[in-house]
Amino acid sequence: MELRFYNSLTRQVEPFRSLKPHEVGMYTCGPTVYNFAHIGNFRAYLFEDLLRRTLEFAGYNVRQVMNLTDVDDKTIRGSLAAGKPLKEYTRPYIEAFFADLKTLNIEPAEVYPAATDHIPEMQQLIQALFDKGIAYKSEDGSVYFSVDRFPGYGKLAHLDRSALRSGVRINADEYEKEGFGDFALWKAWDEKDGDVVWDAPWGRGRPGWHLECSAMSMKYLGESFDLHTGGIDNLFPHHENEIAQAEAVTGKPFVHTWMHCAHLRVNGQKMSKSLGNFFTLRDLLDKGYTGREIRYVLLSAQYRQPLNFTFEALAAARTALSRIDECVDALSARAGESKPDDGKRVPSPLPAFGEALADDLNLPEALAALFAFIRAANGALAEGLSPAGAQAALGLLGRMDAVLGVIYAKRPKATTIPAEIKALAAARAEARAAKNWAESDRLRDELAAKGWQVRDSKEGQTLKPMAKK
Numbered sequence: 001m002e003l004r005f006y007n008s009l010t011r012q013v014e015p016f017r018s019l020k021p022h023e024v025g026m027y028t029c030g031p032t033v034y035n036f037a038h039i040g041n042f043r044a045y046l047f048e049d050l051l052r053r054t055l056e057f058a059g060y061n062v063r064q065v066m067n068l069t070d071v072d073d074k075t076i077r078g079s080l081a082a083g084k085p086l087k088e089y090t091r092p093y094i095e096a097f098f099a100d101l102k103t104l105n106i107e108p109a110e111v112y113p114a115a116t117d118h119i120p121e122m123q124q125l126i127q128a129l130f131d132k133g134i135a136y137k138s139e140d141g142s143v144y145f146s147v148d149r150f151p152g153y154g155k156l157a158h159l160d161r162s163a164l165r166s167g168v169r170i171n172a173d174e175y176e177k178e179g180f181g182d183f184a185l186w187k188a189w190d191e192k193d194g195d196v197v198w199d200a201p202w203g204r205g206r207p208g209w210h211l212e213c214s215a216m217s218m219k220y221l222g223e224s225f226d227l228h229t230g231g232i233d234n235l236f237p238h239h240e241n242e243i244a245q246a247e248a249v250t251g252k253p254f255v256h257t258w259m260h261c262a263h264l265r266v267n268g269q270k271m272s273k274s275l276g277n278f279f280t281l282r283d284l285l286d287k288g289y290t291g292r293e294i295r296y297v298l299l300s301a302q303y304r305q306p307l308n309f310t311f312e313a314l315a316a317a318r319t320a321l322s323r324i325d326e327c328v329d330a331l332s333a334r335a336g337e338s339k340p341d342d343g344k345r346v347p348s349p350l351p352a353f354g355e356a357l358a359d360d361l362n363l364p365e366a367l368a369a370l371f372a373f374i375r376a377a378n379g380a381l382a383e384g385l386s387p388a389g390a391q392a393a394l395g396l397l398g399r400m401d402a403v404l405g406v407i408y409a410k411r412p413k414a415t416t417i418p419a420e421i422k423a424l425a426a427a428r429a430e431a432r433a434a435k436n437w438a439e440s441d442r443l444r445d446e447l448a449a450k451g452w453q454v455r456d457s458k459e460g461q462t463l464k465p466m467a468k469k
Contacts, residue, residue, distance in 0.1 A: 001058045003358050006304060008235060008258040009156055013360050016257060018226050023061050025225035026052065027217040027255075029234055030066040030112070033093040034074040036280045037100060039298065039309060040264040040271050044231045046295060047261040047303040047361075049106040051229065053403045054357045064109040065220045068094060071115050071196060072209050080194050087116065100281045103291035104298075105405040113216045115207065119198050121215040122207045126185050126200070128249040138177060141188035141203040145241070147181040150248045156258060157236040183241050184208040210241035214254075218246060228255040235260050261303040267310055284314075292410040293317045299404070303361055320371075322464070324407055326455075327374045328397065330381050334390035341388035346380045346396070349373035353400055370400055382457075417463055421452050425463055428454065432461075 003016040018024050028048045031037050037045075048066075055062050069075070070090040079089035094114075101108065115122075126143055129135035134149045147153045154160075188205045189197045197204050207215075217225070223246070230239065239258065246254040263270070266277035284294055296317040301307040349369045356365035377385075377393050385393070401407035417425075428443035444454050453464045 001354050001358055003054070003058055004360055005257060005259055006360050008260050009255075011158070018060065019224065019256065022059060024055050024063070024227060025221040026055075026062055026064045026227040026229065027213070027221060027225065028064060028066045028109070028228075029213065029230035029238070030068050031093075031097050032069040032072060032074055033090040033097065034072075034078045035093060036096055036282060038271065039279050039281060039284065039294070040231075042100070042104060042281060042294075043264040043298050043307060044229075044261050045101070045106055046104065046298045048229050049104075049405070050299060050303070050361055050363070050403070051227070051259065052107055053405070054361060057354070057357065057399075057403050063111075063221065065111045065113065065217060066109040067213055067216050068097075068112055068114045069209065069212060070094070071206055071212075076193055076196050079196070080192075086196050103281060103285070104295045105291065105409045107405075111220050113220065115212040115216070118212070118216050118219065119207065121219050122211050123198075123200050125211060125215045125218075125245060125249060126202070129185065129245065130202075132248055134248050135185055136178060137202055138188075141205065142184055143186035143202055143205075144177055144182045145185050145244060145248075146178055147183075147244070148179045150244055152247055153181070153244045154240065156240045156243055159236075159240075183210060183237065185211050185245070210238055211245060213238070214242045214245040217242070218250075223250045223254075224252050225255060227257050227259065229259045229261075232260040232262055259303075262306045264298070265306055265308045268308055271309075279309075289314050289318075290410065290412075292321060292406055295410075296321060296406050299363055299406075300367065302363055321406065323371070323374060325411060326462070326464075327377050328394070328407065328411075331377060331390040331394050331397075334381060334385060335387050335394060337387045339387050341386050344380070344386065345389050346373065346377045346385070346393045348396055350396065350399060353403075357403065366400075366403075370404070373397075373400075417452075421447065421450065421463065424450075425452075425454065425461065429461055432456075 004013050005016050006013045026048075028045075031041060048064075052062050052064055071086065075086060075090055079086045082089050126135055129145065130143075134146055135143050136146055137143050185208050186200060186202065186205050187193075187208060188203055193206060196206055198206060217228070228239065228242075235258075243254050265271065266275075266279070269275055269277060271278050281291070281294065285291070293314055294317075297309065297313045298307065300313075300317070349372060352369040352372070353366050356362045356369060359365070373393075373396065380389065380393070397407050401409065424443055424447050428440050428447070431437075431439040431443060447454055447463070448466065451466050453466050455462050455464065
């Protein structure tokens with residue numbers, strides 16, 4: 001299984017090759033913990049989860065590092081407004097983030113480094129940049145990276161370097177810099193930072209956002225590693241600056257493959273609080289949707305394509321997962337029977353499924369392979385699939401679920417059917433047998449009014465509780 005990914009660095013789909021056989025080091029940009037993560041953030045985290053699971057499906061051992069940005073302008077402003085120490089302010093959002101990961105069935109990373117726990121590593125990186133003649137100190141005591149002194153700057157975003165020398169920028173919160181594209185490595189302390197400050201040889205202050213990821217990724221994955229991911233909005237300047245900080249010090253390629261996912265849109269519009277289409281995971285759970293349904297929607301499109309999030313898409317996910325559940329239930333029931341094995345099997349979907357994944361994580365095609373298998377399994381059940389054949393089919397679904405994480409995980413628990421509902425269903429079955437269609441329809445409507453859906457098949461009718469919104 002040769003994996004082929006779009007590398008943002010080369011701007012082409014290319015075969016993936018890890019630096020060490022069967023091992024992958026992967027860094028993923030994690031949350032800034034000043035508030036609850038929204039579903040746009042989770043599109044990126046689910047893309048990264050899919051990538052990790054696909055690598056494991058292909059036989060790689062993955063070491064994933066995801067940072068927690070717990071010191072930046074937003075976390076500092078929030079802590080000061082709340083009148084709380086920075087760590088106390090960010091703790092509930094960090095805990096909520098990990099709870100959300102579980103709700104969405106996202107595999108945990110091996111390391112979750114917090115920025116505030118890695119200040120020494122960041123200061124060492126800054127000192128190395130001073131030693132290389134690339135970092136400089138401004139009038140207010142902040143430290144900047146000189147883009148003009150590093151010839152390798154701009155290769156990820158494919159920048160015209162002449163544009164970076166077009167002048168000096170002065171912002172209200174930023175003293176004069178040597179060059180337009182220079183970025184902060186260390187921000188000198190001022191009153192608006194409160195007590196969020198660390199001592200350093202070049203003056204008291206705090207790290208810049210870009211610096212945090214370079215220092216932490218190299219600590220846990222080495223000076224060069226395989227994969228770095230994030231949302232497309234991270235590509236420039238954040239990831240570009242990460243490359244510059246690392247390669248200016250080491251002289252080595254920082255990351256082999258860069259992968260970025262596209263934005264999430266809501267009802268065709270950019271997600272924003274002003275439009276009222278800004279949703280956290282908790283917002284959707286409160287509306288009655290499940291983490292499993294939300295995961296399905298956020299995974300359903302190819303990661304480099306914009307994804308339009310709608311409540312109609314959630315309803316469609318609920319229907320799709322219901323089809324999967326019915327097939328799993330039917331296969332499980334057949335697998336529990338005592339009948340001889342006739343040797344017949346449902347053809348494996350894994351070749352088509354694996355090829356779709358290998359083709360730059362083509363999830364629409366992977367899901368098509370899954371539902372083709374569901375149809376084939378239902379047909380085989382109707383034709384008398386043996387218990388052994390049913391068990392084999394369940395095993396194939398398990399292989400696919402190791403990547404998708406929606407087939408077995410977080411499935412709704414089996415529901416006990418009340419005696420009253422059983423009696424109505426039995427009466428309806430008798431009406432159908434007598435071809436009393438009017439009575440059959442009336443009983444179907446009565447069952448629906450009581451919250452139960454009836455489905456007819458060659459093997460008879462089945463009952464299922466209707467989803468609550």
